Amino acid sequence: MTDTGAKADAAPYLRIERLTKQFGAFTALKDISLDIFPGEFVCFLGPSGCGKTTLLRAIAGLDIQTSGRIFQADREISNLPASHRDFGIVFQSYALFPNLTVAANVGYGLVSRGMPKVEIQTRVVELLRLVGLPESARKYPAQLSGGQQQRVAVARALALSPGLLLLDEPLSALDARVRAHLRSEIRHLHQRLKVTTIMVTHDQEEALTMADRIVVMNQGVIEQVGTPTEVYRKPKSAFVADFVGTTNFLPALVTGPSQVRFAGVELACELDVRPGIGHDVTLAIRPEDVVVRNIVATTPNTLSARVRDIEFLGSFCRVELMTGGSITPIVADFSINVVRDLAIDEGKEMRVALPAERLRVFPPAPHLP
Amino acid sequence: MTASATPVAASLPVVRRRLDRDDVLMRAGLCLLIAWMLVTLVLPLWALLSKSFQNQNGEFVGLANYTRYFSTPALFDSVWNSLFVAVVSTVIVLPLAFVYAYALQRSCMRWKGLFQALALIPILAPSLLPAISLIYLFGNQGVLKDLLFGGSIYGAGGIVVAQVFYCFPHALMILVAALSMADARLYEAADALGASKTRVFFTVTLPGAKYGVISAGFVIFTLVITDFGIAKVIGGRFNVLATDIFKQVIGQQNFEMGAVVGFVLLIPAVVAFAANRITERRQVALVSARAVPFEPRRSARRDWLLFAFCAVVGGTILGILAMSAWASFVTRWPYNLALTLTNYAFGDFDTNGWSAYWNSVELATWTAVIGTVVVFLGAYLLEKTRGFVWGRGVAQFMAMLPMAVPGLVLGLAYIFFFNARSNPLGFIYATMIILVVNSITHFYTVSHLTATTALKQLDSEFEAVSASLKVSLLRTMMRVTVPVCLPAVLDVSIYLFVNAMTTVSAVIFLYSTDTKLAAVTIINMDESGFTAAAAAMAMTIVATSAAVKIAHVFLTRRLERTTQAWRRR
Numbered sequence: 001m002t003d004t005g006a007k008a009d010a011a012p013y014l015r016i017e018r019l020t021k022q023f024g025a026f027t028a029l030k031d032i033s034l035d036i037f038p039g040e041f042v043c044f045l046g047p048s049g050c051g052k053t054t055l056l057r058a059i060a061g062l063d064i065q066t067s068g069r070i071f072q073a074d075r076e077i078s079n080l081p082a083s084h085r086d087f088g089i090v091f092q093s094y095a096l097f098p099n100l101t102v103a104a105n106v107g108y109g110l111v112s113r114g115m116p117k118v119e120i121q122t123r124v125v126e127l128l129r130l131v132g133l134p135e136s137a138r139k140y141p142a143q144l145s146g147g148q149q150q151r152v153a154v155a156r157a158l159a160l161s162p163g164l165l166l167l168d169e170p171l172s173a174l175d176a177r178v179r180a181h182l183r184s185e186i187r188h189l190h191q192r193l194k195v196t197t198i199m200v201t202h203d204q205e206e207a208l209t210m211a212d213r214i215v216v217m218n219q220g221v222i223e224q225v226g227t228p229t230e231v232y233r234k235p236k237s238a239f240v241a242d243f244v245g246t247t248n249f250l251p252a253l254v255t256g257p258s259q260v261r262f263a264g265v266e267l268a269c270e271l272d273v274r275p276g277i278g279h280d281v282t283l284a285i286r287p288e289d290v291v292v293r294n295i296v297a298t299t300p301n302t303l304s305a306r307v308r309d310i311e312f313l314g315s316f317c318r319v320e321l322m323t324g325g326s327i328t329p330i331v332a333d334f335s336i337n338v339v340r341d342l343a344i345d346e347g348k349e350m351r352v353a354l355p356a357e358r359l360r361v362f363p364p365a366p367h368l369p
Numbered sequence: 370m371t372a373s374a375t376p377v378a379a380s381l382p383v384v385r386r387r388l389d390r391d392d393v394l395m396r397a398g399l400c401l402l403i404a405w406m407l408v409t410l411v412l413p414l415w416a417l418l419s420k421s422f423q424n425q426n427g428e429f430v431g432l433a434n435y436t437r438y439f440s441t442p443a444l445f446d447s448v449w450n451s452l453f454v455a456v457v458s459t460v461i462v463l464p465l466a467f468v469y470a471y472a473l474q475r476s477c478m479r480w481k482g483l484f485q486a487l488a489l490i491p492i493l494a495p496s497l498l499p500a501i502s503l504i505y506l507f508g509n510q511g512v513l514k515d516l517l518f519g520g521s522i523y524g525a526g527g528i529v530v531a532q533v534f535y536c537f538p539h540a541l542m543i544l545v546a547a548l549s550m551a552d553a554r555l556y557e558a559a560d561a562l563g564a565s566k567t568r569v570f571f572t573v574t575l576p577g578a579k580y581g582v583i584s585a586g587f588v589i590f591t592l593v594i595t596d597f598g599i600a601k602v603i604g605g606r607f608n609v610l611a612t613d614i615f616k617q618v619i620g621q622q623n624f625e626m627g628a629v630v631g632f633v634l635l636i637p638a639v640v641a642f643a644a645n646r647i648t649e650r651r652q653v654a655l656v657s658a659r660a661v662p663f664e665p666r667r668s669a670r671r672d673w674l675l676f677a678f679c680a681v682v683g684g685t686i687l688g689i690l691a692m693s694a695w696a697s698f699v700t701r702w703p704y705n706l707a708l709t710l711t712n713y714a715f716g717d718f719d720t721n722g723w724s725a726y727w728n729s730v731e732l733a734t735w736t737a738v739i740g741t742v743v744v745f746l747g748a749y750l751l752e753k754t755r756g757f758v759w760g761r762g763v764a765q766f767m768a769m770l771p772m773a774v775p776g777l778v779l780g781l782a783y784i785f786f787f788n789a790r791s792n793p794l795g796f797i798y799a800t801m802i803i804l805v806v807n808s809i810t811h812f813y814t815v816s817h818l819t820a821t822t823a824l825k826q827l828d829s830e831f832e833a834v835s836a837s838l839k840v841s842l843l844r845t846m847m848r849v850t851v852p853v854c855l856p857a858v859l860d861v862s863i864y865l866f867v868n869a870m871t872t873v874s875a876v877i878f879l880y881s882t883d884t885k886l887a888a889v890t891i892i893n894m895d896e897s898g899f900t901a902a903a904a905a906m907a908m909t910i911v912a913t914s915a916a917v918k919i920a921h922v923f924l925t926r927r928l929e930r931t932t933q934a935w936r937r938r
Contacts, residue, residue, distance in 0.1 A: 018381060062833050067381035081389040082836035089837045095830035097849045109838030160838060 011074070013038040013196050014059070014164065019068035021054050021220075028054045029065065030220040039194040041187070043207035046217035047243065052200045053168060055217070059198065060166055061085045073163060088157030092169040094149050096141040096156075102128070103137040106155045113160075127155040130189070147178040154189070165190075167199040171206060183210055204244045208232065216240050238362040241284045248290075248330050250283040251364065260361065264325035265303040269359040280364040287318065289358035290332035292342060295351050302353045305330065307346055310339075319344060321352060330354075386756070391842040395754045399764055402747045406767040408794065409810045413782035414774065420785050421628035434629045444613060444626075448633065451609040454525055454600075455593040455637075458532040462540050462589050463582065465533070469682055470544035472675035475551075475574070477667045479676060485545075487683040490690055492538045493914035495871040495888045497895070498907040499534035500602035502692040503527050504900060510703045512692075523605030531599040534689055536592050537682075540585040547581020548574075551663035580648055587645040594637050595775030597874040598888070602895055610634040611874070614777050618784075618878065628785070631778040642773035690911070697905035712905040718894050719902070721885045726909055728880075729870055729887035732804050736869035740809040740816065741862040745854070748820035749846060753832055772814035776874030779811055784878050799881035807879055808869040816861045823857030824850070856925055863921045867914045 012035035021029040029051045036042050044052035057063040059070060061082035069078045077085050096105050103124050110120045128134050131151040141149055150170055157165060170186070171179045187210050190197050201207055207214045208228040216223045216231060216239075224236040235241035238249065252262040254277050260267050262283055269283070295302055305321035308329060317339045321330045332352065334344060342350070388396075424430045438444050469488060473481055491499070506513050507522035520526070551574075559569045575582075597611040604612060610630055618627035696702060700709045716722030751764055771779070787798045797803045827850065835845040851858065873888040880886055887910055895903040 020381070060833070060837065061386070062836075064386040065384055067383055069384075079384050079387050081386055081392065082833065083389045083391065083839055084387070085837075087837055089833065091828075091830045091833070093828050093830060095828045095834050097831065099849060099852045108835075109840055112838070112840045112844060156834070157837070162837075 010037050012036060012071075013040075013073060014198075015069075015071040016055075016059070017069040017071075019055070019058060019065045019070070021051070021058060021063070022066045028220055029058070032068070032220075032222060034215060034222065034225065036196060036198065038196055041190050041197045041199070041210060041212045043211035043214045044198065044200045044217060045204060045207040045211075045214050045244070046202065046223075048202060049219075050217040051220040052202075052215075052217050056166055056168055056198060056200050059164075060087055060089055086162050087164040087166050088160065088162040089166040090150070090153045090157050090168065090170045092173055094141075094153040094173075096149055096153055098141055100140075101137065102133070102139050102141065102144070102152050105141065105152055106159055108156060109160045123159065127159055128152075130158070131155045132185070145178075146174050147182055150174065150182060151185075154186070158193070158195070163196065165195050165197040167197065169200055169202070172201070172203065179206075186210065208244070214244075216243065218243070235284070235360060238282055238284065241360060241362070246287055246331070247284045248287065248328075250285070250326070250328055250330065252281050252283040252361075254279045254281055258356075262326065263303060263323040265323075267301045267354060267359065268356040269301075269361055270356065271361050282362045282364050283354075284360040284362060285330075285354050285358055287331045287333040289355065290321075290330060290334075291353040291355060292332070292334060292338060292344075292350065295353055299351075299353050301356055301359075302351050304349065304351050307344060307348045307350070310344065310346055317344070389836075391836075392755060395750055395842065396757050396760065398746065399750045399754055399757060399760045402743075402750060403760065403764050403767065405743070406764070406770075406810075409806050410767060410770060410774070410779075410813075413779070413786035416785035416789065417628050417631055417778065417782040420625060421632050423625055425623075425625060434625050438626065438629045438633070443608075444630070447608045447610050447613045447630075450525070450607060451594050451611070451634075452637070454528050454532065454609065455590045457525075458529050458536060458593045459586050459589045461529065461533050462536050463586055465682060466537055466540035466544050466585065467578075467582065468675070468678055469537075470541055470548050471574075472679050473545055474548040475663075475665050476672050476675045477665050478672045478679065484679045484683050487686055488541050489538045490686055490911075490915075491535055493867060493871070493918060494535075494690070494911045495598060495873060495891065495907055496531070496535045496596050497598040497602050497873065497888065497891045497903070498693050498911065499531040499689050500527065500599045501696070501891075501895065501900060501904050501907060502689045503531055503603055505692050505696045505702065505904070506689075512703075521605070523603055524607040527603035527605070528600055528607065528609070531603055532593045532596065534686065535596070535599065536589045537686070539592060540589050543585040543588060544578065544581050547578040547584075551577060553661040553663040556663060580651075583648050584645055587641045587648075591638050591641045591775075594641075595634065595777065595874065597777050597877065598892065601892055611775070611777055614781060615877065618781060624781075624785070627781055631775075631781045634775055635773075635778050638775050638778075639773045646769075693904040694908050696901055697908045699901060702901060712901040713909070715890065715894075715902060715906060717902075718897070718899040719890045721882070721890060725885045725890040726887045726906070728801070728884050729910070730913065731801065732808060732876075732884075732886060733866045733869040735801070735805045736808040736812075737862040737866040739805060740812070740865040741858060743809060744813065744816040744861055744865075745820050745851075745858055748817055748824055749850065752821060752824045753842065768817045769814055771810055771812070774811075776811050776872060777877070779807060780875040780878035783807055783875075799879075799884070801884050803879055804876055804884055804886070807875050808872065809865070811872065811875045812865055812868045816864055819857055819861050819864070820854070823854045827853060855928060859921060859925055859928070863918065866917055870910055870914050870917075 014036040016032060016034040019029055019032040020027065032055060044055060046052045054063065058065040061077070061080055061084070064079065069076060071077065072086065097108065100108070106127050107120045107124045110123060115123075124137065125134065128137060131154055133148060133151055133155070136144060136148065136152070141152065144152065153170070167186070171182055174182065183206060199206075199210065211228060213225060213227055214231045215225050218239050224231055224240045226234070231240060231244055235244065235247075241247040242249070250262050252260040252267070254271070255261045255266060256277065258268060258271050260269055260281060260283060267283070303323050305323045307319055308322045309320040311318040316333050316335050319332045319334055321332055323330065330352070338344070344350070421434055422429055422431060424433070469484075472478055473485055503522055505511060507517055507527070508514070511522070555573050556569065559573055564572065595611060597615065600607070600609045600612045601615065610633060614627050614630045614634065617623045617630060697712050698708045698710070699705070700707045700711070711717070715725070719725065721728075747764070747768065751761055751768065754761055783803060786792065787795055787803060789795065797806070831845060831849060832842060835842060871888060873892065876886055877889060877892070880889055887906055891903045891906045894900070894906065
């Protein structure tokens with residue numbers, strides 16, 4: 001746990017040890033280990049088929065792992081059935097019982113506990129108020145909007161005050177506006193209740209805005225664990241750089257201990273991986289990190305470029321820059337101010353800088369653009 | 370933080386999930402289901418199979434019975450006869466039902482609801498009814514006898530015509546479903562490309578319904594080749610496999626040869642069933658989720674042509690039904706056509722009288738009640754049990770098997786199994802219980818598929834949610850699954866009721882004097898020459914099935930209004 005932003009001093013609430021899940025010959029999870037701390041909001045982020053839902057279902061005990069161990073609150077739960085574990089869950093489909101009212105849905109688990117009717121009613125009212133639906137107790141799920149149904153599902157999942165809240169793509173069935181709204185609602189709810197929460201999502205924006213920590217997954221392995229800033233600023237692999245946000249991938253050659261050559265220009269950069277001199281690497285830089293202002297003769301890492309294309313995107317412009325020695329264009333995002341001040345237009349020749357602290361170096365990846 | 374990609378996990382111990390109470394309960398339930406199907410289906414079939422390799426003293430004689438069967442032309446000819454009527458009936462029903470279904474789904478003709486209801490009438494009747502009607506229409510004293518120009522209705526011709534009536538609604542339902550799914554965009558594209566109407570039909574409509582047509586073909590073929598009642602009543606000297614079994618077992622008490630014929634009859638039924646399953650598996654969703662539903666447009670000429678067609682077909686169906694209805698009220702055909710109710714005094718024609726009818730009602734009720742519970746629980750266990758792969762596989766196979774077993778074969782198998790002296794379950798022989806068990810098994814597959822389809826439409830995460838809320842599956846089943854599936858539950862029960870009411874093939878071997886059934890007395894009365902009373906009993910069955918069906922429609926509607934309020938937005 002070096003740069004993961006975790007509260008390394010606290011004991012983990014959930015500990016996943018060397019989890020592997022096999023479906024026949026297909027390995028959905030490959031030797032996954034992960035610690036999640038009390039009160040954390042963690043997002044499993046990745047493309048479909050990366051194993052994030054499989055991991056969530058293993059944690060819930062719904063689809064048990066092939067091998068590996070899981071501990072929750074210092075109790076080994078590796079082989080426990082879902083009914084013996086402590087979690088509440090919200091599915092993408094919400095899985096609300098269609099023939100029961102909202103109140104009956106939320107109180108579903110309370111009734112089986114043998115709680116007195118009055119207490120159940122109080123608790124249901126409290127939960128519905130918590131998710132902002134105090135008026136809907138007598139309605140049926142079909143009479144609610146998608147966003148309201150989602151909140152009922154959250155209230156139901158919280159009814160038994162579980163130690164762990166699992167959210168399986170809870171927002172992906174909603175339209176964009178509702179989604180953005182519910183994103184902050186769930187976040188606020190989490191801040192109020194401080195219940196350890198894991199959310200599975202394929203939407204990087206959701207993960208970046210909601211999570212304390214993001215677990216980026218790809219093809220059954222964890223690519224990176226870190227705070228949203230870390231994952232965005234310091235992606236550990238080309239996959240993460242590509243999946244989270246937009247990134248330029250530029251082919252380059254290592255020419256020194258902390259120097260690479262791209263398009264015939266020597267660039268300084270931080271090499272974590274230290275491939276030997278003479279090796280091919282992939283250079284990554286985010287479009288918004290390309291600098292065009294205040295470039296003077298002494299500015300390091302500059303190269304000259306010509307604007308091939310400019311795309312107006314409202315608050316900023318996406319500019320395609322061609323550099324002399326490369327066929328790969330560099331995509332840069334310039335604010336409207338910059339574009340106006342520097343009179344950037346198609347065909348314009350100018351100098352841009354690729355700041356060393358913003359450059360990431362990865363092994364050469366032939367599949368990347 | 371470790372995130373290594375090396376597959377070292379092979380060395381780690383495999384985790385086995387501990388079972389909770391629900392798992393144990395469900396696995397036990399599934400084992401019970403398998404045991405039930407072993408006793409009611411697999412072991413009886415095994416008894417039948419082994420009987421066919423024995424002589425009358427119960428000694429193993431290898432293939433001797435089969436050799437005798439295939440070298441006796443009188444017996445072996447029935448194979449060709451059966452295949453002949455099955456193929457001819459299929460060839461006739463398919464185009465009729467296709468055009469009828471096309472008219473219902475793809476035209477704007479009038480009175481679609483009426484035509485649909487009309488076409489489904491034969492389902493409510495025992496297969497014996499069209500045969501009896503044909504005798505009244507074209508028999509030796511038939512109203513329309515002259516139309517045959519000296520030919521006889523007894524034989525292959527009569528069997529085929531009656532089978533067409535009996536099989537029509539079964540084919541129609543499959544084809545209506547096949548034609549109900551169409552993507553309007555395909556038709557628009559064809560239109561835009563200037564394809565003629567005929568070309569559109571052959572390149573878009575027909576390929577889209579291809580699997581429905583194939584499936585309907587197999588269903589008709591199986592129905593005809595396994596049906597017993599029609600050939601019994603109107604077959605005359607034209608022998609088919611189904612009547613041969615009956616003759617061997619009841620007429621000659623040659624159980625071993627009956628078992629051989631039963632096994633021979635099993636072959637085409639199993640082949641048709643397997644072929645149908647394979648085609649179904651090859652069927653891919655032709656209509657994607659983004660399809661635009663097809664809305665037929667008016668076309669006066671086509672709509673009127675189809676209307677005329679449906680009027681003729683529907684009219685014929687109604688006519689055949691009406692013939693039996695009329696005959697059942699006639700004093701003495703054809704000499705005294707005065708109307709009377711004496712034919713309904715069944716006691717005058719058969720020692721069991723009306724009690725046979727009440728036996729049938731009792732059988733149908735028990736079959737519907739117990740059968741629905743068994744079928745729904747079975748489908749639930751199969752759908753929802755976690756793990757236990759082999760158990761689910763075995764149960765699933767056994768649930769599909771009854772579809773391939775003709776009723777006569779099942780009935781005969783029951784004789785061999787339950788009448789064996791060593792069988793501790795022998796006490797149910799010749800009681801109402803064996804009739805109920807037999808009927809549930811006979812009609813298991815279709816009921817099972819209906820229940821399974823309904824269960825598959827539920828959110829598969831209900832059980833996961835219940836587990837996370839520490840609610841037992843039994844509770845969730847009672848509070849959520851069953852209420853939500855109630856319409857399907859009713860469908861299953863009505864299907865079982867109507868079939869138990871009308872069937873004759875399986876139970877013909879299993880009734881005793883105390884448990885004689887209405888459909889069986891039709892055959893007996895017809896054999897004794899009381900054709901009018903036979904028609905009257907057939908009409909009584911139709912009336913009962915129809916009443917129950919209508920009650921079902923009303924009940925479903927009321928249910929939708931009251932308990933299913935949540936379906937409305």
